[in-house]
Amino acid sequence: MKKTRTTPSDLSATIAKNIRDAIVSGALIVDERLPSEADLSEQFNVSRPTVREALKRLAAQSLIRTQRGATGGAFVNHISFQDAYPQQITTSTLLLSMNDVSFETACEARFALERACAPLSAQRRSADHLATMRTEIFRQSQPGLSDEAWCASDVSFHRALVDGAANPVLSYQLAGAIEAIEPLMNMITFTARSRAEIIALHTEIADGLEDQAPDKVDGALIALETYTRQLAKDVFSRQKSAKTTT
Amino acid sequence: MKKTRTTPSDLSATIAKNIRDAIVSGALIVDERLPSEADLSEQFNVSRPTVREALKRLAAQSLIRTQRGATGGAFVNHISFQDAYPQQITTSTLLLSMNDVSFETACEARFALERACAPLSAQRRSADHLATMRTEIFRQSQPGLSDEAWCASDVSFHRALVDGAANPVLSYQLAGAIEAIEPLMNMITFTARSRAEIIALHTEIADGLEDQAPDKVDGALIALETYTRQLAKDVFSRQKSAKTTT
DNA sequence: AAAGAACAATTGTAAGACAAATGAAAAAAA
DNA sequence: TTTTTTTCATTTGTCTTACAATTGTTCTTT
Numbered sequence: 295m296k297k298t299r300t301t302p303s304d305l306s307a308t309i310a311k312n313i314r315d316a317i318v319s320g321a322l323i324v325d326e327r328l329p330s331e332a333d334l335s336e337q338f339n340v341s342r343p344t345v346r347e348a349l350k351r352l353a354a355q356s357l358i359r360t361q362r363g364a365t366g367g368a369f370v371n372h373i374s375f376q377d378a379y380p381q382q383i384t385t386s387t388l389l390l391s392m393n394d395v396s397f398e399t400a401c402e403a404r405f406a407l408e409r410a411c412a413p414l415s416a417q418r419r420s421a422d423h424l425a426t427m428r429t430e431i432f433r434q435s436q437p438g439l440s441d442e443a444w445c446a447s448d449v450s451f452h453r454a455l456v457d458g459a460a461n462p463v464l465s466y467q468l469a470g471a472i473e474a475i476e477p478l479m480n481m482i483t484f485t486a487r488s489r490a491e492i493i494a495l496h497t498e499i500a501d502g503l504e505d506q507a508p509d510k511v512d513g514a515l516i517a518l519e520t521y522t523r524q525l526a527k528d529v530f531s532r533q534k535s536a537k538t539t540t
Numbered sequence: 541m542k543k544t545r546t547t548p549s550d551l552s553a554t555i556a557k558n559i560r561d562a563i564v565s566g567a568l569i570v571d572e573r574l575p576s577e578a579d580l581s582e583q584f585n586v587s588r589p590t591v592r593e594a595l596k597r598l599a600a601q602s603l604i605r606t607q608r609g610a611t612g613g614a615f616v617n618h619i620s621f622q623d624a625y626p627q628q629i630t631t632s633t634l635l636l637s638m639n640d641v642s643f644e645t646a647c648e649a650r651f652a653l654e655r656a657c658a659p660l661s662a663q664r665r666s667a668d669h670l671a672t673m674r675t676e677i678f679r680q681s682q683p684g685l686s687d688e689a690w691c692a693s694d695v696s697f698h699r700a701l702v703d704g705a706a707n708p709v710l711s712y713q714l715a716g717a718i719e720a721i722e723p724l725m726n727m728i729t730f731t732a733r734s735r736a737e738i739i740a741l742h743t744e745i746a747d748g749l750e751d752q753a754p755d756k757v758d759g760a761l762i763a764l765e766t767y768t769r770q771l772a773k774d775v776f777s778r779q780k781s782a783k784t785t786t
Numbered sequence: 787a788a789a790g791a792a793c794a795a796t797t798g799t800a801a802g803a804c805a806a807a808t809g810a811a812a813a814a815a816a
Numbered sequence: 817t818t819t820t821t822t823t824c825a826t827t828t829g830t831c832t833t834a835c836a837a838t839t840g841t842t843c844t845t846t
Contacts, residue, residue, distance in 0.1 A: 303806080303829075306596060318630060324638055330796060341831045343589050346797090350552060350593040351600035355631070362797045363839030373634050381631065384564060385601070388619050392570060395709060402660070403709035410656035414648070463641060463649035467713050549837080551799075576827060587800040592828085608828045609808030 305340050306347035312338075313348065317357055317370055328358065328368040356381065375466045382466065386474035397526045400475045405519040407471050408452065411459040412515060413508040419458030426454040427500045434493050444489065445480055449473060451496060458503060482525045491521060551586050552593035558584075559594065563603055563616055574604065574614040602627065621712045628712065632720035643772045646721045651765040653717050654698065657705040658761060659754040665704030672700040673746045680739050690735065691722055697742060704749065728771045737767060 316322045329337065334345045349368055352358045356377050358368045371377075390400060415423070430451040434444060449472060456468045482488070495518045502510030562568045575583065580591045595614055598604045602623050604614045617623075636646055661669070676697040680690060695718060702714045728734070741764045748756030 310600070314630070318633060320637070344830060347593055347596040350596045354556070354597035354600040360797065362837070364795045365840055366796050373631070373638055375635060375639065378631055378635055385619070385624055385627065387564060389621060389624055389712065391566070392619055393621065393708070399707055400709055403707050403713070406656040406660065406710060407653065407713065410652040414652065461645055461649050462639070463636070463646055463717065464652060466635065467649070467653065467717060471709065471713060590799060606828065608806070610826045611809055612827050
């Protein structure tokens with residue numbers, strides 16, 4: 295071994311970490327302008343392309359934004375919950391698809407989190423949230439609704455429930471769980487019969503929230519979870535038997 | 541306007557999105573090798589530095605890893621929950637610090653999520669989880685414990701609770717919530733008196749889990765939330781009065 | 787004084803070069 | 817023949833230089 299090699303021979307990663315730490319620790323505050331790429335390359339003793347690679351890493355995490363022109367540069371980004379949603383969803387989706395998470399596990403997590411929101415939502419939900427849920431229930435009852443549209447409506451319904459809790463931290467956390475699991479849900483809610491059952495439970499949930507009756511909502515969510523898991527079990531066993539007969 | 545300008549004049553972002561979509565959609569599978577940077581720059585008709593900026597964006601999201609050498613290149617990464625934790629925590633931390641999330645809101649979310657895990661944990665917690673919790677409680681009872689060590693121990697305790705639910709999706713979601721809120725918690729748990737109270741509640745939680753008594757755990761968590769919020773209120777009002785007298 | 791033109795600063799992109807790593811193939815030695 | 821060494825080709829990591837595009841500022845002209 296020639297050198298101690300504390301650096302992982304990846305300057306752009308090192309520089310990115312350096313700047314990221316400065317942002318997280320508060321040394322760089324929101325909307326503050328970073329030194330220009332030329333200045334940074336001098337400070338860190340690297341070339342401009344290397345600095346740029348580091349900045350792109352940070353941009354990928356929405357930590358900075360860049361602007362061209364005379365007064366341009368890289369600025370510390372204000373990360374809103376809105377901005378963080380897509381990243382959260384992308385990561386959650388990949389985590390589920392790459393780690394052999396069973397439907398059971400994903401479903402359990404999703405409903406556990408959603409049930410955590412329900413009491414708060416029953417307490418605070420606005421007329422808007424209730425209206426959204428009623429609208430989505432109506433949409434779901436339309437016979438011609440495509441599977442994709444059904445799923446989108448289902449997501450909207452449950453997001454309204456979660457948003458009703460009026461806690462952005464919860465909404466953010468739940469967004470990943472609900473949206474990432476939706477593709478898995480797609481497979482099991484395509485028959486008219488299951489739709490009718492789910493609509494009935496959705497109605498019970500909306501009623502419970504309107505009446506500010508957390509127990510009623512909780513019961514409906516438990517029923518919905520049970521029903522969903524039963525449907526999934528049926529679908530999977532049917533797939534298996536179809537495979538053996540072929 | 542000269543052009544339609546669908547491209548935001550940010551080639552590396554466009555290329556990154558292109559490849560990211562291929563990964564998320566499953567067109568590129570785990571451990572598959574991407575074309576070399578030279579090939580990619582030909583395919584996308586851009587220079588190699590631009591391709592590299594795109595790849596660094598993906599690397600920042602842990603979507604790919606790169607390797608030098610003859611058989612090297614960029615490979616689609618297998619994202620484990622373990623890998624995703626730090627990103628989740630970084631993002632959550634910044635979201636809290638940048639969005640004026642009140643302590644009340646953060647605290648409410650954290651305990652709502654944790655209480656969602658508690659029944660599952662009471663059902664499935666292993667001896668290991670219980671042992672970890674007992675160990676941390678013991679550590680917390682040591683008089684000389686620094687504030688930092690106390691907080692770290694507190695995090696370990698609650699993570700053991702959450703991990704006891706044996707649901708990686710829940711553990712992942714909670715990691716962000718618990719760890720990101722910890723800095724806020726730091727401010728309020730520094731007196732011996734509050735430590736003693738918290739240790740008592742921790743013990744109640746551990747007992748409840750050991751006895752597989754979810755209601756007992758839930759009660760203790762509610763008490764802990766109430767106590768924490770009361771402490772926070774006291775600290776803030778004291779800060780305010782200190783400010784006015786100065 | 788107002789409008790327009792030139793200017794300067796900064797990021798975005800390109801091209802070419804060399805260094806470093808690394809596996810594979812070829813050559814040499816046992 | 818088998819093992820070790822050497823060479824080599826491929827690929828990423830980094831640097832240098834250059835130019836294009838954008839945009840606020842300053843100067844000039846009307």
